[in-house]
Amino acid sequence: MMELKNKKIAIIGLSRTGVATAEFLSRAGARVIVSDTKTAPFLEKEMEALKGLELDYELGYHGEKSLAADLIVVSPGVPLDIPFFKKAREKGIPIISEIELAYHFTEGKIIAITGTNGKTTTTSLIGEILQKAQIGKVKVAGNIGTPLIREIGDLGQDDWLVVEVSSFQLETIVDFKPDISLFLNFTADHLDRHKSLENYWLAKKRIFENQTSRDMALVNFDDQDVMKAVKDFPGRIYQVSMDKKVNPGISLVDNKLVFRAEDREEVLINCTDIPLPGLHNIQNVAFAALTAYLLGIPVEIIRNAIRDFKAAGHRLEEVCLLENNILVIDDSKATNPDAAIKGIESFTRPLVLLAGGQDRNADFTEWGRVVRERARVLVLLGETRYKMREVALKSGFPNINIHIADNMKEAVEIAAQNLKPGDCLLLSPACPSWDMYKSYQERGREFQDLVKTL
Template identity: 40%
Template sequence: MNQLKGKNVLVVGMGKSGIAAAQALLKLGADVSVYDRKKEEQIDPQLIQYFRNKNTNCYFGIEPNNIKDLGLDMVVMSPGVPLDIPFIEEAKKSGAEIIGELEISFRVGKGKYVAITGTNGKTTTTTLVGKIFKDAGRWTYVVGNVGVAVISKAMSTKDDDWLVTETSSFQLETTKYFKPEISALLNITPDHMDRHKTLENYANAKAKIFQNQEPNDYFVVNADDPECMKLLKNCRAKIVPFSRKKILDFGCFVLNENIVIKDENEKIYNICRVDDLKIPGAHNLENALAAAAISYFSGIGVETIGKSLKEFEGVEHRLEFCGEVDGVSFVNDSKGTNPDASIKALEAIKGDIILIAGGYDKNSDFTDFIDAFNEKVKHLMLLGKTAEKIKKTAEDKGFTNIHLAKDMEECVTEGFKLAKSGDTVLLSPACASWDMYTCFEQRGEHFKNCINKLEK
C-alpha cells in the first residue's frame, strides 16, 4: 500500500539524491515542495520546468518561511545538508518526520540490502562487492554514496534483487527503519568534524547501519580497528570480523599470504593469494577481506569470490594510474578526501612522491598526514582553502619543500618540473573538494586533463 500518496513532503537539497527523491515522491502521489540554497538562475532550467509542470512548490535561494502553513508530514534531507538549520528544526517541532533518501528507498522498494560504511574504502568495497554479486549471477544494483541514488533503482526492484549500497554517516543519521541483510563497517577515523563535532558522534552515526538488524542478519566489521570494535555491544546481528593482522577463530583473515574464510563450523576456505590482488596497498587488502566476508556470508561460493577478487582493478579517482610522462608517473587519488585516506595512498605508492594536497576545510587535523610523509614526499604542492593550514602544520613538523599554487594546472605543471624519472606525482588532497569543485570526481577529471596537456 502506498503510504505516501497525498502526504506533504519537503525535499531539501537538489543534488543527485534530492532530485531522485523528489521525482520518486511525485510518482508516488505525494504533494512535493523542494528547496535548495542555490538561486533559481543556478538551477538547471529543465529541472525547474519539470517541477513547475508537476505543480511543485519551489524554494530556490530562499528558505521556506511558512513551515507551519505547509503542514508538512515529512522532510527528506539530502546527505550534504546539515540537520540543524532553523527551518528544519521548526518542521520537526511542528510534527514532520525528518528522514533521508536511503530511508525512503527502503520503505517504498523491494529487494535485499548490503550496506557498507566506514571513513575510507567504501566506494572500492561497494564496487568490488557489486562485481562479485554480478559475477555470481545475482540481479544487483550498486547504489548510494557511490554516485547512484538508491531510490532511482529501489522503485523497480524485486524481492530477490540485491542493492549493494555505499552509505555515508550523513545518509545513516537520517535512517529510522532501514535494515540491511548484511552491513559492514570498514574503519573509523576522524572525518566531517565540521558536521559531527566529535568522533563519538561520528561513530554513532556509522553504528546506525546495524541498529535494526536481527540475529539472522550479518554485520561485517574490521577487527583491527578499535573504534569499530567499541560499537559491538549494541549489535544484535551475527558479527563477522575481518583482519589483515591476526588469525581469527571465525571470519575472514590472512593465513600464509592467503585470504581465507573460517566459517561457523571452523572449516577454512582459501579465497585467493594476497599477491593475486591488482589493487595496491594494505588498505585495499582490508577492502578485499571485507568484500570476501560480505559475499561469502550472503551465500556466494569461494571460487566465484576468488575469481572476482583477482580480476578487480579498482575504481576511478582512487589510486588510479593516469599514465607516465618522461618516466614520471601520475596517480589520481582525488577520492582521498580526509587525512587518513591520503595516508593510505602515501603508504601504497612506491618510490619518491610529489604530492598535491589541499581543499575544503572539514576541521581536520593534518599532523598525522605530515608524519606519514616518511621521507617519501619530496615536494608538497598545496591549493585550496586549507593550503595555509597544511603549510603551517608541515613547517611545524620540519617539512619545508612547500609550494602554494593558485590552481590544479599550476600544481601539475610545477610538480612535473620538480619530479625526476621514477617519481610519482600524486593527487591525494586529504580534503573535500567543495571549495573549488562541485565534487571529488570533477577535481580528479581536472587533474587528468592537466596531465593530458603535459603530454602534448
C-alpha cells in the same frame, strides 16, 4: 508500507537525491513541495529534470510551505542543525532520509556499507561479484552516486541492493535495516557537519540500529571504534583483520586472504591476484570477498571477479607513465588525511606529492609524519595549503622541498620542475575539493589533463 497518496511531503535540498525523490513521490501521488536555499536560476538543471511533474516550489529559503508538510525528506547535503529543522521538530513533523523512504518500498535484501574510507571500492566490488554470480537482480546505489530511491523498483525477495551509506544519510533513518551491514573503518572526517568525533561515530553506528538476530555485521577487527559500535549487536558478527587471525571472519595470512569459522578454513584469494594497490585495498577486497562467501558464492567466481575488478576513477588511478619512468597517479578521491595516508603508503617510489583543498578542520598531524617519511617534494594548494605547510615543517619535512601553488596548473608546473627519473607524481589532496572545484572528479580531471601535456 508507508502511505504516500495525497500526503503533503516536503523535500529539503534539490540535489541529485532531491530530484530522484521528487520523481518517486510525484509518481506515488504525493503532494510534493521542493525547497532549496538556492533560487531558480541556480537550479536550472534540476528543475528541467522535473519538468512536467506537478510540484510546488519554495526556493531561496525553507519556509511556511515546507513547515505545513506531513513529512520531510532531507537530502544528505543539508545540515540538520539549521533553524528550519528546529521549527519542524517543534511542529512534530517527521524528518527522514531518502534511504529511509526507499527502505519502505522495496522487497529486495540490503547490503549496506559504511566507513570513513573505502566505501565506494567495496560497494562496487560486492556489486560486481554478486552480478557475476547471478544470484538474482543486483542493484548498486546510495552514496556511490545513484540514489537508492531510483533502484528499488521491480525487486523481489531474492534480489539484492548493495548500498553505500554515509553518515549524513544515516542521521535521519528510523526503520532502515540492512540484512548485512559492513563498517569498514573509522577516522575523523566531516567534523564541520557533525561538530564532534563522537557525533560522527554515533551517526555511523546507526547502520546497526535496527538489525536483529537474523542479520549479519561485518566489521574491522583492527579498528577499536568499529568494534565498539557492535558491542551489543544481536546478530552474527564476522571480523576482518590485516593483523590478527580472526574467527569467524577473514584474515591476511602469508599474503593470502583466509576465511575461518570454527574449525573450517579456506583461502579466498592470494593477494598477488588483487589488482588494486595498497594494504587498504586488500582490506576492501577482504570485506567484499567475505560478504560474497557468506552468501554462498563459489570461491572461483569471487576470485575471478576480484581479478577483473577496476576501481572507479580518481582512486589511486594510474594516469600515465611519463618519460624517465615517472609514474603519475590520481588519488583525488582522498578527501581526508586518513585516505591520503593510505594512498601515500601504497608506493615505494620517491613521491612528488600534490595536496591541499577545502579546510574542514581536519587534524593533519599523522599525515605530516607520513609525508616526512615517504615524500621527497611537497606541493600544496587550496585553503589548507599554509596550514599543511606548518604541519609538514613541524614534522621535520625540509622547507626547501615545500612549494605553495595558487591553482592546479601552477602546482603541476612546480611538480614537473622537481621530478626525477623513477619518481611518482601523486595527487592525494587529504582534503575535499569544494574550495576550488565542484567535485573531486573535476579536480582529478584537471590534474590528468595537465600532466598529459608534460
